[in-house]
Amino acid sequence: MIDYYYCYTNNKSEIGKQCKFSKSKSQIVGRIEPNNQLKKKYMYKENINYNGENIKKYSEEYINIESVKLENKFFYHSEGGWTKDIDISEHQNKLKYIKRLDKDINLINSLKYLMNETTKIINKNNCINIYEEYFKDDIKNEEHFKIKSLLVIKDKLRKYNRFVTSIKWANDNTHKIAISYCVNNYQKVLNNTPKNCLLYNLNEINNPYQTLYSKSFIKCLKFNHKNSDLLLAGSYDGTISLWDLRKKNNLCESSSINSSHKNIVNDVTWLQTKTNNQCLSTSSDGLCLIWDIRNLSNHIESFYLNKDPADVSDLFEKSNIISNNLGGTLLVGNPTKNTLDEPTASKLDTSDDNYYSANYIEWCLEAGPSKILVGTDEGYILSLSKRQSKNLELLQKYGIPNEKHLSAITSIKRVSINLKYFLSTDKWGFNIWSEDIKFPIISNYYNESIINKGHWIHDSPFFILTRKDGYLDFWNILSNFNEPIIKHKICNSSITEIDAHTNNKYLSIGNEEGDIHILKLGKSFCTNSSENKNALDELLERESKREKNLEYIRKQLNCIKKKKEYLSFSDIQIQDQQVEETEQIYDSIRHN
Incomplete structure (x- = not known):
């Protein structure tokens, strides 16, 4: 038998491509002649038939169940209370006896007395609703503090080693979240490093549904409290940026560098105005700037945080x-x-030595549209006021050199149960303040780990502290002043940012590796009884009164000391001999 073949060569890069066929005329490639020797070896085989079943077989059994025995029983109800003389079977005799009793005066008086007692009992019974549980709180249920990790959003650009700088949830009920990143030594990196912000929807978490581009790395983000389509940002180059999420283009509107901050914009916030177009920015240069988003070319007002x-x-x-x-x-x-x-x-020459270095802003519409709290690197909290048609003014400074934060303030959050009080944190602990007192009413410092941020859960006595070793500390001052009730491990790296959804069910945690952890809190954290609210309010009020009394005692002691110093100075008597000696010494110095 002749073997027909055709050999051709081709490059390796062209092997494996799709075959392309074309029409051509028929050609005879080869011809095979019949071979009689092979034909003789061919054998015919008969077909083999086989029958089989592929059906399940079932068996049938009869079982007698246990019989149920039924039995009829009867009850006979007979009348009682009749005297022996009366036959119950005769109806006429019973009626005569009843008429005789109705005319008896003793029976009538006893019935009146019994009716008064029975009506009181019936009225009490009618006041109680049989379908309502009146003693529900007496049953002590154990609290179950559940924390569930839902998902983790990984940074897809891990080669740049970015860390999370800010996380913000949208103010509406949607599950939209904005995330910003930055890299270490951002001033030395190349221009091709991505500086964008990402917008995620938790319903579709695989990819961000929108990417927001920026000219510089973003330090802080803030959604508008009235319109969640407006997103404000503070940059590392001192400018502020604005995105309108309704527009097709994702480019930001930025302020000019000449009219912006000299240093990093540490925090931004929106202000309450008629048009909701004004915002406030702070930086470590000691300057607070108010902007109108309709014209970011120049700020409309500036205010320096002058030191005492x-x-x-x-x-x-x-x-x-x-x-x-x-x-x-x-x-x-x-x-x-x-x-x-x-x-x-x-x-040593720092031009901002005469100003406080601001790094955090707390503004809450429910606490008052004109009240603004600013945290500083010096450990003080400044209370600012911005009223309609008036400039910014400094109202009060919280803290004194002996009673203030030990390091720079990292976060400030108002207590949602009573907005008169607010929480502040630094690297080593936390303080709870009252607007009426310059001193903290509750302080706690511990050396277990460095604290990065703090967050008070809305409408709850719980607040959260984020630590550098990757733990979340859940505190409840109603239970314990000195230790957290729960320590929850999130990751092995430092937690840099925390924010909560409006319904308090979801927490977003950002760390140094650029990952975002979404947590779901149990009902014990989100729901709160009226008793806990009243207990927390009474606790804070009691601590504030205690601090007021201590402050009054301090003032009295200072007055007593000043009086003693004045009396001791007036009692000093200088002798004539000492005066003559001093005059001789001065004369000798003049002659020399």
């Missing part, structure tokens, strides 16, 4: 100590000018 003279004098003393250690001198008359060497002077 006592704080400035403390800063000068510290700078003098540093300069003496470095071998230089510092002029006390003008602290901005010094006589140090240039490299040493550049470290």
Whole structure:
């Protein structure tokens, strides 16, 4: 038998491609002649028939169940209370006896007395609803604090090692969430590093449904409290950005660098106006700027957070100590000018020494549209006021040098049960303040781990502290002042941001690796009884009264000390011999 074949060569890159056929005329490639020897070897085989069944077989059995025995029983009800003389079977005799009793005066008086007693009992019984549980709270149910991890949103650009800077939920009931990222040493990275923000919908979590592009890395985000389609952002280059999610293009409107902050915009917030077009931004340069989103080319108002003279004098003393250690001198008359060497002077010469460095804003419409709380790096909380047709003004400073935060304030949240009180956190602990008192009414500092953020759950006595070691601490001051009731492990990296949905059921946690963890809280965290609300309100009110009494005692002690110093100074008597000696010393100095 002749083998017919055709050999051809081709490149490896072209192998495996789709075959392409074309029409052509028929051609005879080869011809095979019949072979009689092979024909003789061919054998015919008969067909083999086989029958089989593929049906399940069932068996049938009869079983006698146990019989039920039925039995009829009868009850006979007979009348009682009749005397022996009366036959019950005769109806006429019973009627005569009843008429005789109706005319008896003793029976009538006894019935009146019994009716008064029975009516009281019946009225009490009618006041009670048989379908309502009156003693429901007496049954003590164990609280189950459930925390469920729903999903994790991974950063798809892990090669840049981005961390989460801000997470914000939309103010409406939708499950939309905005996320911003940044990288370490952002000033040294190349321009091709992505600086965009992502918008996710929890119903479709595989990919972001919208990408928002920015010119710089974003530090903070904030949705408009009236319109969730407007998203405000503060950038690392000192500008603010605005996105309108209703537009097709995802580019932002940014403010000009010349009219913006000198340093990073640490926080932004919307203000309550007639048109809802104004917003506030703060930075570590000590400047608060108010913007109109219809024209971001220039801010409409600026306000400097000036320090108190006592704080400035403390800063000068510290700078003098540093300069003496470095071998230089510092002029006390003008602290901005010094006589140090240039490299040493550049470290100490800070133009923002006279202003507080703001890093967090807390604004709540329910607490008052004009009330604004600002947290500073110095550990103080400043209360600002912005009224209609008036400029920003500083109302009060919370904290004194001995009773303030030990480091920069990382977050401020108002207590939703009573908006008069608010929570603030720093790296080492938390404080709870009242608007009426400059001192914290509740303080707690512990060295277990560094605290990054704090969040008070809406309409609940619980608040959450995020830690650098990846734990969430759930606190309830009604149960314990010193320890959290739950410590929940989220990840192995530092938690940088936290935010909660409007219904309190969902928490979003961001960490240094760029991951977003979505948690679902149990009913014990979300629902709150009226008794717990009243207990928390009474607790905070009692602590605030205690601090007011302590402040009054401090003032009285200071007055007593001043009086003693004045009396001791007036009682001093200078002798004539001492005066003559001092005059001789001055004369000798003048002659020399």
